[in-house]
Amino acid sequence: MKLKSALIQIAIATVFAALVPLMMHGEYALHVAVLALIFAVLAASWNLVSGYGGMFTFGHQAFFGLGAYVSALLAMHLGISTYLSIMIGTAFAMVAGVVIGLPVLRLRGAPYIAIATLAFAEIVKLIADNLTNLTHGESGLAGIPPLSPIGAMSFSIADSRPYYYCALILLVVTMVLVAAVMASPIGLAFGAIRDSQDAAESIGVDVTKYKVLLFMLSSALAGMAGGLFAHYVTVLTPSSILGIDVMVQIIAMALIGGLGTLFGPVVGAIILTVGLELLRSLGDYQLMLYGALLVVVIIVLPRGLSSLPMLIASAATKQSSIRGSSWKHPIKQREP
Amino acid sequence: MHGFNIAQLLVDGIVAGSMYALMASGISLIWGTMRMLNFAHGEFYMIGGYTLFFALVALKVHPVIAVGLGLLATFMLGVVVERLIMRWLLLRAEWEMPTLVATLGLSVFMQNFALRTFGAGDLGLPYVVPGVFRIAGVVLPGQRIAIVLVAIVAFAVVWSILRYTKFGVAIRATSQDRDTAVLMGIDFPKVYMLTFGISVALAALAATMLAPIYSVNPWMGQRPMLKAFIVVVFGGLGSLEGAILGGVVLGIIESVGVAVVSSEWQDVIAFAILILVLWVRPQGLFGAKES
Amino acid sequence: MENHAALLELTGIEAGYAGVQVLWGVDLELREREIVALLGANGAGKTTVLRTISGIVKPWHGDIVLQKQNLDGLSPREIVSRGVIHVPEGRHVFPRMSVVDNLRAGAYTERAWSHQRETLEEVYGLFPRLYERRSQLAGTLSGGEQQMLAIGRGLMARPKCLMIDEPSLGLAPKLVDAVLDLVIQIRDLGCTVLLVEQNAQRALEVAERAYVMEHGRILFAGASAAVAGDPAIRQAYLGL
Numbered sequence: 061m062k063l064k065s066a067l068i069q070i071a072i073a074t075v076f077a078a079l080v081p082l083m084m085h086g087e088y089a090l091h092v093a094v095l096a097l098i099f100a101v102l103a104a105s106w107n108l109v110s111g112y113g114g115m116f117t118f119g120h121q122a123f124f125g126l127g128a129y130v131s132a133l134l135a136m137h138l139g140i141s142t143y144l145s146i147m148i149g150t151a152f153a154m155v156a157g158v159v160i161g162l163p164v165l166r167l168r169g170a171p172y173i174a175i176a177t178l179a180f181a182e183i184v185k186l187i188a189d190n191l192t193n194l195t196h197g198e199s200g201l202a203g204i205p206p207l208s209p210i211g212a213m214s215f216s217i218a219d220s221r222p223y224y225y226c227a228l229i230l231l232v233v234t235m236v237l238v239a240a241v242m243a244s245p246i247g248l249a250f251g252a253i254r255d256s257q258d259a260a261e262s263i264g265v266d267v268t269k270y271k272v273l274l275f276m277l278s279s280a281l282a283g284m285a286g287g288l289f290a291h292y293v294t295v296l297t298p299s300s301i302l303g304i305d306v307m308v309q310i311i312a313m314a315l316i317g318g319l320g321t322l323f324g325p326v327v328g329a330i331i332l333t334v335g336l337e338l339l340r341s342l343g344d345y346q347l348m349l350y351g352a353l354l355v356v357v358i359i360v361l362p363r364g365l366s367s368l369p370m371l372i373a374s375a376a377t378k379q380s381s382i383r384g385s386s387w388k389h390p391i392k393q394r395e396p
Numbered sequence: 397m398h399g400f401n402i403a404q405l406l407v408d409g410i411v412a413g414s415m416y417a418l419m420a421s422g423i424s425l426i427w428g429t430m431r432m433l434n435f436a437h438g439e440f441y442m443i444g445g446y447t448l449f450f451a452l453v454a455l456k457v458h459p460v461i462a463v464g465l466g467l468l469a470t471f472m473l474g475v476v477v478e479r480l481i482m483r484w485l486l487l488r489a490e491w492e493m494p495t496l497v498a499t500l501g502l503s504v505f506m507q508n509f510a511l512r513t514f515g516a517g518d519l520g521l522p523y524v525v526p527g528v529f530r531i532a533g534v535v536l537p538g539q540r541i542a543i544v545l546v547a548i549v550a551f552a553v554v555w556s557i558l559r560y561t562k563f564g565v566a567i568r569a570t571s572q573d574r575d576t577a578v579l580m581g582i583d584f585p586k587v588y589m590l591t592f593g594i595s596v597a598l599a600a601l602a603a604t605m606l607a608p609i610y611s612v613n614p615w616m617g618q619r620p621m622l623k624a625f626i627v628v629v630f631g632g633l634g635s636l637e638g639a640i641l642g643g644v645v646l647g648i649i650e651s652v653g654v655a656v657v658s659s660e661w662q663d664v665i666a667f668a669i670l671i672l673v674l675w676v677r678p679q680g681l682f683g684a685k686e687s
Numbered sequence: 688m689e690n691h692a693a694l695l696e697l698t699g700i701e702a703g704y705a706g707v708q709v710l711w712g713v714d715l716e717l718r719e720r721e722i723v724a725l726l727g728a729n730g731a732g733k734t735t736v737l738r739t740i741s742g743i744v745k746p747w748h749g750d751i752v753l754q755k756q757n758l759d760g761l762s763p764r765e766i767v768s769r770g771v772i773h774v775p776e777g778r779h780v781f782p783r784m785s786v787v788d789n790l791r792a793g794a795y796t797e798r799a800w801s802h803q804r805e806t807l808e809e810v811y812g813l814f815p816r817l818y819e820r821r822s823q824l825a826g827t828l829s830g831g832e833q834q835m836l837a838i839g840r841g842l843m844a845r846p847k848c849l850m851i852d853e854p855s856l857g858l859a860p861k862l863v864d865a866v867l868d869l870v871i872q873i874r875d876l877g878c879t880v881l882l883v884e885q886n887a888q889r890a891l892e893v894a895e896r897a898y899v900m901e902h903g904r905i906l907f908a909g910a911s912a913a914v915a916g917d918p919a920i921r922q923a924y925l926g927l
Contacts, residue, residue, distance in 0.1 A: 186661075
């Protein structure tokens with residue numbers, strides 16, 4: 061996608077999104093909308109590494125959690141402005157992204173990358189669990205201050221509207237960044253890397269540098285989303301933001317919308333967050349459905365909803381379809 | 397407290413490690429043969445645990461039969477899952493990420509299915525093997541001795557199958573060069589199906605041995621699976637010997653570690669070592685570089 | 688030669704990969720106990736012919752008949768169990784299995800597995816070298832030994848028809864002699880051999896008949912001597 065047309069699309073979507081609170085009735089619906097936006101940032105930032113970068117990581121929740129905890133603790137204990145604390149939390153997440161990114165980048169093969177990133181997220185979660193005098197562990201860190209007031213606008217748990225716009229701004233920034241990175245030479249290089257790492261290396265693309273860059277950007281965005289989340293819900297527990305469930309949600313959102321597309325993860329986040337709220341009455345069945353959905357989507361619609369129009373079009377014309385290219389002959393390729 | 401009884405720590409480490417090794421060898425077997433990582437391995441462990449519980453408590457069968465039922469039920473479930481879900485993904489040109497996602501989804505589904513069906517409570521079980529032995533100051537409950545023996549027998553069986561049987565030849569040929577195995581008339585989808593079944597049955601075996609010590613609940617498989625991931629990275633994915641060695645090493649590191657570091661930091665250290673190992677030797681600590 | 692009955696017949700085979708057609712109407716006939724060479728430049732479609740016969744590539748059109756039985760729709764496994772064996776280009780031995788286990792893998796079909804011991808004796812008779820190295824890992828063998836193993840592994844299935852893809856590839860001239868000599872011995876044991884070769888000169892020396900392919904079509908079929916004696920074919924398609 062050309063950068064210009066991407067930006068125009070983002071602008072149009074933003075205008076519509078900005079009107080949403082005016083059309084919504086009830087605090088709860090707006091609350092769900094805020095969560096959807098925050099998760100959209102998470103899914104979009106994960107998509108940067110996994111969808112565009114081709115490194116399928118399983119530890120994105122760690123950056124989200126780091127941003128949330130660091131910002132919350134700084135604001136609570138040092139009394140600094142929440143915007144400063146979110147920035148520091150973001151920096152923390154970014155540094156963590158580089159620290160885990162470097163070893164992960166050396167790994168070839170999805171399983172090792174998955175295990176390493178999962179292990180990293182487990183470490184972060186265990187630390188949050190164990191530092192009970194700081195985080196209060198599973199009993200939860202409560203009393204996190206809401207966002208500091210900006211001029212006449214103040215934030216409180218009672219009113220989600222200001223948070224909605226904060227989250228929207230963060231999402232728009234995220235998407236513009238993603239679009240800009242992908243339209244830059246870095247994005248083009250990643251096209252080459254995804255097609256073949258060896259080929260990319262042989263044409264002189266500095267794979268490692270670009271990958272670290274993606275990791276940094278992606279984890280910083282997740283950290284910022286975490287900071288916003290912390291000062292919005294004002295209560296944190298390790299399992300609610302650092303659990304593997306969070307990762308499952310992120311993956312499901314990005315996949316359902318379409319991995320490696322600009323709008324896919326955002327659409328996926330909105331569909332799933334709103335969908336789950338509608339299914340709230342199902343209680344535990346909710347997560348069961350989540351799991352089943354992942355399995356079904358990956359089998360039936362591996363490229364997400366974004367590929368649906370093309371699939372329908374190709375089914376209509378009976379030409380060689382998306383499947384034709386992804387379902388190559390079973391026996392042929394695939395090296396051990 | 398027995399203080400620093402090294403012998404006790406070593407024995408405890410071997411007991412725990414033999415179970416890690418059982419879990420890890422299943423993950424390694426699937427990876428070696430099908431080139432996929434099974435994120436739902438822990439949930440098959442859980443199925444083994446619940447089956448044992450219901451066989452013992454509801455059906456009141458003999459413990460040996462109960463263990464057998466646990467293995468059988470898990471094996472069959474594994475075969476069905478491979479046939480109905482994994483098969484579609486494994487035949488694709490790009491299968492690594494889709495199989496990760498599918499097994500992750502399956503894991504979430506199975507956990508919450510168990511939560512919905514059996515509830516969140518811990519179900520306790522009596523020790524299947526009674527008695528406590530004391531040898532030279534080392535305390536050894538019968539259950540723990542049984543664990544090590546069962547693990548040894550299981551490894552011997554798996555190793556013999558791989559080494560001597562026709563099916564073992566098929567597994568090894570498929571894992572080394574699937575496309576050529578097809579030219580031998582080896583039916584690799586069938587190999588996949590049975591391998592998956594055997595692999596998850598090994599997880600169930602670990603569960604039936606450990607369930608009486610810990611307890612049965614929907615999340616019981618999470619920790620063992622994460623531990624098994626550490627082990628396969630230590631031992632090198634796809635290597636049975638590596639899984640055994642890695643399991644025992646992790647078990648001993650942990651049990652000795654308790655004496656040095658408080659228990660809640662143990663897992664942090666284990667995961668940190670894992671990342672370190674991957675950093676230094678991406679092909680695993682004992683694993684040979686794959687061709 | 689004419690008294691030999693037909694073993695395998697391909698008529699009008701069209702096939703390809705993922706929508707790209709490779710074979711455009713291939714006719715080919717193998718009779719019992721003969722060596723047939725399939726020649727042509729790289730990319731002519733020789734290997735695809737073998738893959739189509741062994742059931743890995745499904746033909747889009749045309750028939751493959753083995754001793755009056757149509758092989759249409761049979762899986763690779765069923766085709767192997769009917770005695771048509773494909774020895775792939777580049778040996779493809781199982782590197783981390785011993786020589787003897789590689790050979791056992793070759794005897795995977797029911798019938799072959801039950802005769803494993805006798806066949807193993809026969810194969811060791813043909814390849815004494817493999818017997819010497821029987822417990823060595825196949826990955827540690829030399830290129831020539833790996834080629835012997837790949838052929839031996841094919842023989843373990845007790846084939847009626849052995850299709851060998853580029854056996855001389857990457858081998859020293861002396862080893863090429865040895866391999867082609869074995870091809871003759873295998874034919875003499877009663878097995879038909881379809882020999883795919885880029886080394887046309889040597890293949891024509893051992894084969895009774897030859898087919899020449901280009902762009903997925905058979906351009907010429909006839910006795911080896913006729914192929915070898917036709918200057919136009921030699922120059923245009925065989926690079927001789």
